[in-house]
Amino acid sequence: MAAAPRLIDTDLHNDLAGPRELLPFLPKEWHQQWLEQGIGVGGKSWSAVGYIRKDVKPEKGGYPGSDPEFVLKDHMDRYGFDYAILTGNASMIGISLNYDPDYANAVASAHNDWQNEVWLKASPRYKGSILINHADPDAAVREIERLAGHPDIVQVMMCSASRTLFGQRFYHPIYEAAERHGLPVAIHPGNEGLGPTYPPTPSGYPTRYMEWQNIIPINYMSQVNSLVCEGVFEKFPKLKFVAIEGGISWLPHLMWRMDKNYKALRDTVPWLKKLPSEYIKEHVLLTTQPIEEPPQPQHLVDIINMCGAEDMVMFSSDYPHWDFDNPKMALASFPRELREKIAAKTAMDVYGLKEVVEGAGIGGVAG
Numbered sequence: 001m002a003a004a005p006r007l008i009d010t011d012l013h014n015d016l017a018g019p020r021e022l023l024p025f026l027p028k029e030w031h032q033q034w035l036e037q038g039i040g041v042g043g044k045s046w047s048a049v050g051y052i053r054k055d056v057k058p059e060k061g062g063y064p065g066s067d068p069e070f071v072l073k074d075h076m077d078r079y080g081f082d083y084a085i086l087t088g089n090a091s092m093i094g095i096s097l098n099y100d101p102d103y104a105n106a107v108a109s110a111h112n113d114w115q116n117e118v119w120l121k122a123s124p125r126y127k128g129s130i131l132i133n134h135a136d137p138d139a140a141v142r143e144i145e146r147l148a149g150h151p152d153i154v155q156v157m158m159c160s161a162s163r164t165l166f167g168q169r170f171y172h173p174i175y176e177a178a179e180r181h182g183l184p185v186a187i188h189p190g191n192e193g194l195g196p197t198y199p200p201t202p203s204g205y206p207t208r209y210m211e212w213q214n215i216i217p218i219n220y221m222s223q224v225n226s227l228v229c230e231g232v233f234e235k236f237p238k239l240k241f242v243a244i245e246g247g248i249s250w251l252p253h254l255m256w257r258m259d260k261n262y263k264a265l266r267d268t269v270p271w272l273k274k275l276p277s278e279y280i281k282e283h284v285l286l287t288t289q290p291i292e293e294p295p296q297p298q299h300l301v302d303i304i305n306m307c308g309a310e311d312m313v314m315f316s317s318d319y320p321h322w323d324f325d326n327p328k329m330a331l332a333s334f335p336r337e338l339r340e341k342i343a344a345k346t347a348m349d350v351y352g353l354k355e356v357v358e359g360a361g362i363g364g365v366a367g
Contacts, residue, residue: 002355005082006045008347009242010287011316012075012084012121014126017062017094022258025117026110030103035189039107041097041195045209049322052088056299056320064320068122075319079327082344082356086119086128089159089243090190090321094159096134097195104133105143106333112147118320120152126156129157129186137173144174148181154351155242160187161197166223167230184285184350187223189216213290220246221254224284228258231271233283240350242285245318249292249300252307255280273276281308285350287316288342289325297333310338314347 016022019035025035033040056074058067065071076084087093090110098104108131119126130147132140140158147153156178164170166187166255178185192200192212199205200219206212227233227241258276266272271277286309294300304310317325331339348354 002358003345005348005353005356008074008344008351008353009081009084009187009317009319009327010242010314010347011087011289012071012126012319013065013089013321014068014071014086014115015063015065015089016114017058019067021066021092021118022107022110022114027106030106030110032105034069034107039091039095039098040100040103041094041191043194044077045191045206045212047209047322051322053320053322053324062284067120067128071319072123072125076123079317081125081327082159083125083127083347083351085154085347085351086115086126087186087188088115088129088131090188091190093131093157093195094161094191095131097161097191097197098133101139105136105139107313108133109143109146112143113319115151116147116152119148123292124152127154127351128151129153129155129354130183131157132153132174133173134158134162134171137171140174141177144177144181144183148177148183153183153355155184155186157186157188159191159245160223160246161191161194161200162187162217162223163196163198165226165230165324167226167228167232169230172232172235175232175239179236179239181271182238182352183328184242186242186244187220187246189219189246192216192219204266216245217250218246221250224280225254225258227284228272228276228279229269231269233279234271234273239283240285241283242287242300242350244287244316245289246286247290248286248288248309248313249291249294249303251286251309251312252303255307277307281312284312285346286313288313288330289316289318289322290329291325301334301338310341311346314350315342315344
């Protein structure tokens with residue numbers, strides 16, 4: 001009988017070796033625009049440390065995270081990951097923010113075909129995401145329908161930045177398609193305030209990259225609040241929503257505030273049949289990286305326990321980004337039962353990964 005996974009990475013950023021690697025998968029009419037504009041939504045504030053680790057450049061050349069064989073050796077085998085969920089280049093995830101929906105749809109589809117051909121064929125330990133342009137729900141649904149049957153596709157991926165909150169009915173066709181195919185919908189930060197979106201804070205644009213990093217949870221709180229209050233999880237009771245790289249410690253504050261207000265304002269959301277916190281615990285997943293680091297590590301464990309989030313958190317490394325988390329260090333302070341859930345057990349249930357691929361290295365952090 002095959003062993004169960006002991007360590008799953010829910011956020012591995014696979015990347016192109018260079019822009020031209022996408023061309024065989026992209027219709028020719030978009031080649032010039034792709035080579036000259038790329039994603040075409042602008043960039044974040046400057047960072048002195050950059051955005052990518054300096055020590056993970058593939059031996060054959062190309063961008064870090066662009067060689068599936070090197071990543072197997074440098075990341076998967078080194079730390080004992082049984083599986084990794086591919087999330088794509090963080091900038092690529094922001095294709096939804098390009099002003100031209102036809103271009104965005106074409107690039108998203110090309111990225112998916114490239115992922116399936118180059119990465120999913122490289123190893124069964126890689127599991128893929130369907131990148132969609134959430135600004136065009138009809139096209140997004142077609143892309144989900146096109147690829148949902150692939151045996152190694154495990155979720156739908158879209159950026160966390162948006163022109164309108166994700167709970168609104170504009171996005172419901174995406175959730176209906178994802179639920180029907182048993183695929184969680186995941187969001188990832190990196191493009192807040194870019195393209196046609198509003199500033200990443202209610203009071204304007206942050207000046208420094210550190211400021212932007214610090215307030216990412218504001219957007220995640222807004223999106224989860226919208227999903228619950230708009231009744232998305234009542235309308236789509238089997239839908240799972242994965243909030244990647246948005247932090248953890250904001251969760252009890254939002255749960256408690258929503259529950260308190262629901263008791264007085266439930267008439268404004270008559271479609272809700274239970275406390276907002278119950279919907280969050282049943283439908284929302286969080287990932288660890290970049291995990292908060294309080295002066296006393298036990299305080300983070302306490303936060304997870306005090307809001308009943310023991311089954312909501314999954315490990316993520318964010319490889320190959322600068323704030324990468326080593327699982328042997330990031331999970332060390334958690335008690336064994338909770339550590340095992342975060343390391344693999346919760347992701348096993350969310351993504352249906354019940355058995356280790358034969359010959360894969362078994363993770364060593366859960367023991």
